[in-house]
Amino acid sequence: MDLLNPLDAIFLAVESREHPMHVGGLQIFEPPADAGPEFTRDLYEAMVSADEVRTRFRRKPSRGLLGGFSSVAWDHAGEVDLRYHLRRSALPAPGGVPELLDLTARLHGQLLDRHRPLWEARLIEGLDDGRFAVYIKIHHALIDGVSAMRLLQRTFTDDPFDTRLRVPWAMSAPGGDHPAAESSWQQARSALPRIITTARAAVGPLRGVLDGRLELPMSAPPTMFNVPIGGARRIAVRSWPLERINAIRHATGATINDVVLAMSSAALRTYLIEHDGLPDAPLIAMVPVNIRHVDAESDGNMVAACLCNLGTDIADPLARLRTISASMRNAKQIFTQLPQIEAMALSALLMAPLGVSLVPGFDALPRMPFNLVISNVPGPRKPVYFQGARLDSNHPLSIPFESQAMNITLTTNGDNLDFGIVGCRRTVPDLDRLPGHLEDGLAELEKAIA
Incomplete structure (x- = not known):
């Protein structure tokens, strides 16, 4: 169990049905020139097979003494059901941008399940011009926009022929992202001087x-x-x-x-x-x-x-x-x-x-x-690729x-x-x-x- 910092705890505490507190992004990709009709299906199967899930993507709110969800500490999921967190969707005809944005808007308005790690993604097919899209959302208590973009950039490459699979949930932060070794009580004791210093700093x-x-x-x-x-x-x-x-x-x-x-x-x-x-x-x-x-x-x-x-x-x-x-x-x-x-x-x-x-x-x-x-x-300052597919546009959604x-x-x-x-x-x-x-x-x- 890890304690949240005060700002992250607020993002969890104020969330309600009217106020989903996740950040997200919609990326649209151009498949490689030699991509066959099964490209996105094969991509999906490869992504859900990347089952090394790092600490950040295992975090979920801890359960309090009365059985409710806590807003002050994280628990860590032992198993992560990747076929729940990453799903495939297909757009209805005609498969244009309006249909893509309608689906994305519906996904962006839905709360994340607090029984599970607080992130989800969709691989979206059926665009009329042959492109595909990826939508991902992560709770703001887990990550801010800068960290999210840095993490996303590490899944891309500037080499269109580099097809090594890199997915966000398998990417570690520089220096590692292991769970804290201290107990929650030890974390609370060590956090107290920082809280007092922050109050004085104000x-x-x-x-x-x-x-x-x-x-x-x-x-x-x-x-x-x-x-x-x-x-x-x-x-x-x-x-x-x-x-x-x-x-x-x-x-x-x-x-x-x-x-x-x-x-x-x-x-x-x-x-x-x-x-x-x-x-x-x-x-x-x-x-x-x-x-x-x-x-x-x-x-x-x-x-x-x-x-x-x-x-x-x-x-x-x-x-x-x-x-x-x-x-x-x-x-x-x-x-x-x-x-x-x-x-x-x-x-x-x-x-x-x-x-x-x-x-x-x-x-x-x-x-x-x-x-x-x-x-x-x-964001990235030069063209980047994911599994040989070029990133055409990358729209952050807050x-x-x-x-x-x-x-x-x-x-x-x-x-x-x-x-x-x-x-x-x-x-x-x-x-x-x-x-x-x-x-x-x-x-x-x-x-x-x-």
Whole structure:
């Protein structure tokens, strides 16, 4: 039995039918040129035969004294039924992207079984253009987006002729990922000094909040996204060439992430205008920033929560981009100057109001902690392959929270940026229009620098 760190424990504790707390991804592959009609069937059989399952993929919530599931400790499954965790699915005709996204949305809205290790995957066939897809989801208490992408990248190769099978559940973290040798009581005793240190660390970062350099939680205006949500999901995806984003970056001095946030701001502004819901005050996005050391690999979540002014109240695209750049620059300056433990403490402080909104009786806050999460997760920077099949697109799919009905996440994939947009099916209509609005936001920036 292993103890969870406090942030991971929260991800387990707040999960409900309305709030599935897993992250996922949808990868679409082009089979090798010489692939026969049984390629995906053979691939599936090879994958379920890879029965060396590492520690992370054996973890499930421990059972408490009264028989319920605990949110503070992991148990480890002795046997993992891979034919349960990895299944085959086929799309109905015509087998296009809409059918693929409909299936993925249904899978992404379903809770993971807490009696089993908290992950599942699907090998999806039947696309009308001959490609196939893989959807995988893992509980956020087990992994964050950066760790998930690093793990996924280790299953790929840049050699199209390398057909050695690498599956996520058989990949160990650098240095190993063995269960802790200490008992739970010993872990608790050793964790106490870290908890006290974290509490003390929370005092110092308050200076960064109070001196006005950070966007404050509870300063976001209410929007149609900031309402109670259900568990069903809608999904939209699209990819853009990095060269288009880089052209704007070079012309303006902004970062790639600034340009992505400006695209998102323009899309949200247009969407809200269409639904008569654009507030006078600017939307605030929570932008996760990885605070691991460069080569570090660890279980659990290690991200800082930067709050960014999206400038949705500004009509001019370049002025909006400048506002976003300044907001992110100020937030990063605060976090990069802090020791890792203080950065996490400040993140917890900024995220605290969102946790309060999940407590019964506190579901009607006067202002929102932030309006949505927009996350940019590093991915492979060159073409990669899996069993000789080329990865065409890799769309990360994350979590809409209570009162946070939409999430935008993207990742690098060779020369492209692949976006995955997830929304509450009940409260976010016309989600499939968001990719078009993102394109319009990019195009107006290109026009402004021309």
